[in-house]
Amino acid sequence: MALTNPAQVVDISAALTALEPLGADQYCIAFGPGATQFCATPNGYSTTQLPRKVVKDLLGGQLRKVLHASFGSDANSYFFTYERRGGGITHRAGGGIPTGLKSFVNRISSASKERASSLRVQLGANGSYVAWAGSLWASRRISEGLRAVLHHMSSTDFDETNGSQGVLMSGTIDNIAWHDNSSWYFKNGDAYAELCTSRGAELLRAAWDNLTHTNLAYIAIDPHSPTGGTFAFFEKAQDGREPNFVLRFEPEDIVSRLHSKRNPPPSYNQVINVPKDLEGLQVFQWAVSRYTGRSHARDSWELELKKGERVKSLKYMGKDWFLVENQRRQHGWVHRSWLDFQQMIPHVDPREAYARFTVDVEKMLKTGNIRTFPDLPRYMNACTKDICSPRKTDPHCLGICYHDLHELMRGSGDYCLDTLKMERNKWHPDRFARYCHPDHRETLREKAQALFVLFGVLMDMFENPPAPELAA
Numbered sequence: 001m002a003l004t005n006p007a008q009v010v011d012i013s014a015a016l017t018a019l020e021p022l023g024a025d026q027y028c029i030a031f032g033p034g035a036t037q038f039c040a041t042p043n044g045y046s047t048t049q050l051p052r053k054v055v056k057d058l059l060g061g062q063l064r065k066v067l068h069a070s071f072g073s074d075a076n077s078y079f080f081t082y083e084r085r086g087g088g089i090t091h092r093a094g095g096g097i098p099t100g101l102k103s104f105v106n107r108i109s110s111a112s113k114e115r116a117s118s119l120r121v122q123l124g125a126n127g128s129y130v131a132w133a134g135s136l137w138a139s140r141r142i143s144e145g146l147r148a149v150l151h152h153m154s155s156t157d158f159d160e161t162n163g164s165q166g167v168l169m170s171g172t173i174d175n176i177a178w179h180d181n182s183s184w185y186f187k188n189g190d191a192y193a194e195l196c197t198s199r200g201a202e203l204l205r206a207a208w209d210n211l212t213h214t215n216l217a218y219i220a221i222d223p224h225s226p227t228g229g230t231f232a233f234f235e236k237a238q239d240g241r242e243p244n245f246v247l248r249f250e251p252e253d254i255v256s257r258l259h260s261k262r263n264p265p266p267s268y269n270q271v272i273n274v275p276k277d278l279e280g281l282q283v284f285q286w287a288v289s290r291y292t293g294r295s296h297a298r299d300s301w302e303l304e305l306k307k308g309e310r311v312k313s314l315k316y317m318g319k320d321w322f323l324v325e326n327q328r329r330q331h332g333w334v335h336r337s338w339l340d341f342q343q344m345i346p347h348v349d350p351r352e353a354y355a356r357f358t359v360d361v362e363k364m365l366k367t368g369n370i371r372t373f374p375d376l377p378r379y380m381n382a383c384t385k386d387i388c389s390p391r392k393t394d395p396h397c398l399g400i401c402y403h404d405l406h407e408l409m410r411g412s413g414d415y416c417l418d419t420l421k422m423e424r425n426k427w428h429p430d431r432f433a434r435y436c437h438p439d440h441r442e443t444l445r446e447k448a449q450a451l452f453v454l455f456g457v458l459m460d461m462f463e464n465p466p467a468p469e470l471a472a
Ligand SMILES: [Zn+2]
Pocket: 383, 384, 385, 388, 401, 402, 403, 404
């Protein structure tokens, strides 16, 4: 099935506002790959891009609070914990969470109601996770240092092929965060709380050193940021004032708020929630920067641009400001006057497009007797280059160019030779023809052949990267 409405934006701001905020000093900042983010704070909730099922849960009106959330590398790898209106705790797990985690979740869920209620899951990059329920925990692919701490704090623990498990000596896990660069934070009640930073995480260390640790409420480290330099620290609220916090979105400078500071810059709103401004986001729009630099050179929340650079406008933030992502996946605010939208087509996030494409193709192959070729532009139609236009509009061709296919495959979250090879194999003309209805076999074989070749182009370019403008 093709996308019915690729540009549809589901507005969940009302649903988020209807939720009860977390209690004092309770936070959950969940960073996902790309622009995905979910924040729950005592001030309310905010988000960019959520999994479809979570959006449905939120719109269902049955939830009182979102207690915890985390995102893995894959679009389908996520875990949310809700408190329901009628009382009781439920979870929403994405189908793409690691196998070992699934069995831990199943085991806990089939135990007592109390045990299941205490289940929390922290997902990280590259299939890493730590899940816990009461004193029980399970983990996989975390750094040796963090694994050692879990060992140290446990009365019993062991490693299996599918990950590690153990039982804490006391309490439960209150806060855990890590990045592949070996930085991590772990808090186990009053028994243990420590931040470990590796080389290259100097800013994280500096931010930590500037805080009063005894007064710390919460720490989040973005596991998906390039070098582990995206993080958030919140202190406990005192004397009814808004709590101090420190934030950094790699590669921008650290921003922090002390209670004396007034009128925080708009980037604070990304994490410090302003529910009425926010909505679910599933589309973005290409734009080209008109100038080099920032419109206000000293405002670090603005994204630094290069003239002619192709960027993604992820979200309209109001008052002519856009949240923009550049090709290095860095985020920041950009004023409308700096962006040339060049009549480019708004389309779904590549991750969502890729997920739908994969599901649709698998379904199509499973059903067999194929009579029509997938309508590829419905998944990705990003390129508006003149040179590609004749091929894209020719009804005998695929309707997409290699730029579009590149964009779609980037949504796999793992753009590499193996992924391209694996995807290409699905379209091997002889293999594909076997799934086709005899009346249409020859035309479909030709289309599959064309797509097979297009994947080959991407593979060639991956191995021999040409001029940087291709990545656009
Ligand atoms: Zn193109």
